[in-house]
Amino acid sequence: MNLVALPPWAPSVIAGFVVLNVVIGIVTYITLLERKFAARMQSRIGPYRVGPHGLLQPIADALKLMMKEDIVPTAADRRIYNLAPIVFLIPCMLIFATIPFAPGLGVADLNIGILFFLAVSSMEIVGLFMAGWGSNNKYALLSAMRAVNQIISYDLPFIFSALIPVLLTGSLKLGDVAAAQQGSLLKWFVFYPVIGQLSFIMFIVATLAAENRVPFDILEAESELVAGFRVEYSGMKFALIQLGEYAHIIGSSFLGALLFLGAWSGPGPEWLGPVWFCLKMVFMFLVVTWIRWSFVRIRVDQILALSWKVLMPATLVLLISTAIVVVWRTSAGF
């Protein structure tokens, strides 16, 4: 039934192109959502002047960033400095490759989807470190140092908590994890007795740290390090870093919605699935935003202590007990 004979690689390229652009669109508008949400929390109105209810504000911001002068510090390591935003952005965009937005609707639902996601999302540290090092700025250097500390410490709890739904499903394929939660609300892994709730909380804490959001935003830490690793960036390079950061947050929110909130399961016809998935992603994003605007930042040593002394052992214990539960359930036959 093919009207036009497409080469075999074409569907992936087209899907990739579409997803990339949709993600960029979501990022621009999710910043507006965050600003409006934060404004409500702080008894303000938020962006209101550009377009009705400030709806064109993200476009105005993007245009402003494009027109800004691009400044490269004389003392910077030019090649590393210029490359860093792109190196940072690519992994943040790549994570969307494995996410199935509906059954069979995605760029590539790999067999090792979740492994790919976790591996790629921690690659952003390379870009961060390049930005911090290449800027040749002391604030940026300190921030890069903190970045390495933090990402290394929080990757393990992040992976462990993300592996719990994998254990419950028995597959690393994101599509399978989502499919295992279809049918009823109680099948969502967040409602799995005890294990589900605990691992969901740990997942949120670990993603906060992996996304560098308050209270774990010691990389940016504008009250100490001015703007951290991106203090020397301006114009489009700054915009790329910002885009990558938000793309990472959205990607992690999608992952959270997929692993714990049943992905595309919801009432209504099947084509509503992606809408439900996106709404759950927005819910995850708003939880993170809510936390961001209500806590003060904690110190670097406290962050590391929290990771290694609390979160790491807790997620590990939870992972092992999940494994025991799964084995017991299969051997008991229910």
Place this chain on the structure above:
Amino acid sequence: MLDVNNTTRVEMDWSGPERLQMNMGPQHPSAHGVFRAIVTLEGETVVAVDAVIGYLHRCHEKLSETLTYAQYPSIASKTDYVAAMTSEFAYVLAAEEIGKFEVPKRAQYLRVIVAELQRIASHLLWLGTWCMDMGGALGGGATIFLYCIRERELVLDLFESLVGARLLYGFFQVGGTRYDIPDGWAQACRETIALIDSRIDEYEEMLEDNAFFLARTQGVGTVSRELAQDVGIAGPLLRGSGVDFDIRKNVPYSSYGDFDFSVPVETAGDCYARYKVRMAEFRQAIAIVRQALDTLPAGPISSRPALKSVAQIRIPKGEAYARVEGPRGEVGSYIISDGSAKPYRMKWRGASFSNLSILPLIIPGHKVADVVAIMGSVDPVFGEVDR
């Protein structure tokens, strides 16, 4: 006695491979003004701090020699622009002491009311900016900051309806106050402080139940009682370190003896203790304003005729030091008069200036993030530091 030179020798020329010297300020998002801290870091740990001040020096003391006793109170408010009423207060008290001017009871009460409202406004700004230092302008700190600013606006509205200005007032004048309260002001003031009183409960709920806030403040920047007395810090810092000293109580001025209030003291000496002291001071200030409004006597607001010329106020030869308890501690003004309409010499004692000198002694050993938390807990206003 503490040997300041020995405890923290700042190694300005040391540039070994393991250490990093970093400028925080004079242009820095959390410097509370133009303050430059040269911090020496070993990794994340601060090993030495060199505090550089003077970027906001405006020759206030010299300026006061060129302005008459009628003119300068309005300018005095610019020394500490966050608590403008306090500096005016100190200046007119010194002039009145030399001139032996009586101040009518009503004027004294009005002075107390505005000084305590100013304390509330100043502490609100402190709480907001301090939380922003720790929580970030793009995080939970900004939320508290905006709540505090919302309440501070209400106090500034009161000042605006009283004197027409929101930041620098010129409310005080030698011999009394320049303005009386307008109709309905007392009621508006009561409503405002009742609202602020309820909001302070909200802040405490939001902060004291917050494990991250406690982790960032408890045990950070501890000032021992001995150190506090040696360095000569004042105000909430001193009381946070367990020294029960408040000029309003110990050396009452302007009818403070008439009011029933307590002086909150904490013994821990860390950032959290200073926070607790200031939160209790909110409540005491509100109590004082309430009492003063309830018992506000009728009568004139100044013992001197209304001003018709700037050189109208002349005070005899003599000298006097007057001190008031400002939001940041002891604000003093020392005036030497040669009998003319202007002071011969004038000296300010800014509370922030002496409080700031504690920083190089308590910061070393803390992490970079604590530098801003400790600096914020000291509550410096650089207009007052540099004058």
